[in-house]
Amino acid sequence: MDIPTSAPRPDPFGDPAAIRCERAASELRAGRPVVLRDGDGQPRAVMALDSSTAHSYAAFAQAAGGRHYLLLTPTRAQVLGLDAPHGARVPLAGVSYDALASLAYLRQAQVPAQHDAGDALDAGAVEIARLGLLLPAMIAVALTPAEEAAFAACQWLQLSDLFEGCARAAARPYELVTRTPVPLREVGMSEFVVFRGGVAQRDQVAIVVGQPDLSKPVPVRVHSSCLTGDLFGSLKCDCGDQLRRGLDKLKALGGGVLLYLDQEGRGTGIAAKMRAYGYQHAGLDTIDADAQLGFGPDERRYGSAVAMLRGLGIERIQLLTNNPSKVERLRAAGIEVVERIPVTGEITHENEQYLRTKAARAGHALDVDALILASQ
Secondary structure (H helix, E strand, O other): OOOOOOOOOOOOOOOHHHHHHHHHHHHHHOOOOEEEEOOOOOOEEEEEHHHOOHHHHHHHHHHOOOOOEEEEOHHHHHHOOOOOOOOEEEEOOOOOHHHHHHHHOOOOOOOOOOOEEOOHHHHHHHHHHHHOOOOOOEEEEEOOHHHHHHHOOOEEEEHHHHHHHHHHHHHOOOEEEEEEEEEEOOOEEEEEEEEEEOOOOEEEEEEEEEOOOOOOOEEEEEEEOOHHHHHOOOOOOOHHHHHHHHHHHHHHOOEEEEEEEOOHHHHOOHHHHHHHHHHHHOOOOHHHHHHHOOOOOOOOOOHHHHHHHHHOOOOEEEEEOOOHHHHHHHHHOOOEEEEEEOOOOOOOOOOHHHHHHHHHHOOOOOOHHHHHHHHO
16 A cells, blocks of 8 residues: 655745855855855865955865866956956966965956866856855866865755755745834935845845825835945945935825845945945946956846835836836836836036946936036
8 A cells, every 4th residue: 555645845944955055155255165066067166265365275275186276257357358258267276375366356467378168167156156245256176076075064055056046035025024114304204114035035125205106106216225325425426316316206206115225336245346446446437347356247136126016015116217227127027117217416526437437338328418517
């Protein structure tokens, strides 16, 4: 007689694949290696240069038997003049720890004499670094069976975890943690709504201004955090102005929602943003500065924005932005954007070039010359 078996139950503590991704990102931030597998070839041990030390690098090199390499993203490889659309592996045998920074993210680095093409596991290693808000410069080695023992205590994950587990985590509804009224200067009584979800379960905040009519398209501003501009009044950008003027416009439109997303530096994190600021001070624009660090022009993602809008019962919006790409990305995620409403900040001597770069290279709908004339 057959014994009935119960259907497998979902893990009560979360998706195991997403948990492995979160733990891997945390391990990289702590300066420890992670082992990445794809089910077919050799497992890959990877460590982020951003969080490594001379001591951990020496230990990794020894465990790797000198076969380790530095992975550069396609963007960083292009900066160095390398033709590497899938990233470049630069052999590190005999390369000192001090020389790594020059190869990985410093300006005017010497072009490597030798490199190999990256692969899917290398791209996966960069994705783990992105989850951990680290520079996408990875030290890696393909492990032989004899070498696996040295990395036996490291967190491991499958390549599929990054794309299946993380996608499942991102697709789940965000938890509404709390909501409370907060009076805002110039705006009046508003409501702060805190959501939690996605990979790493970050808290995200929606600010509901007034009493928006959910039966009609709701005015919405999707604003990525900018510590320097929003909080300290940096003159290098117009983020603080857009934040405050966006709130004012939501009030003028009869109510709306501002989504304040935790993705500093166009999704690169505060540390990378400050490194990029150093390059901007030396004369590079924002896009070229990020490229030196291995990042693309815009690393932001909007899954949390979509999840919060749906958590608030909002499907149709008027989007306050100068960025047509943001409109298209929200539409692609299923949010109906019926109108784009511009929101601009004050143009200063310090941020003029930043705004011109937005218009000329990032496709923002900004007529900087007209805005300067209007302010005179």
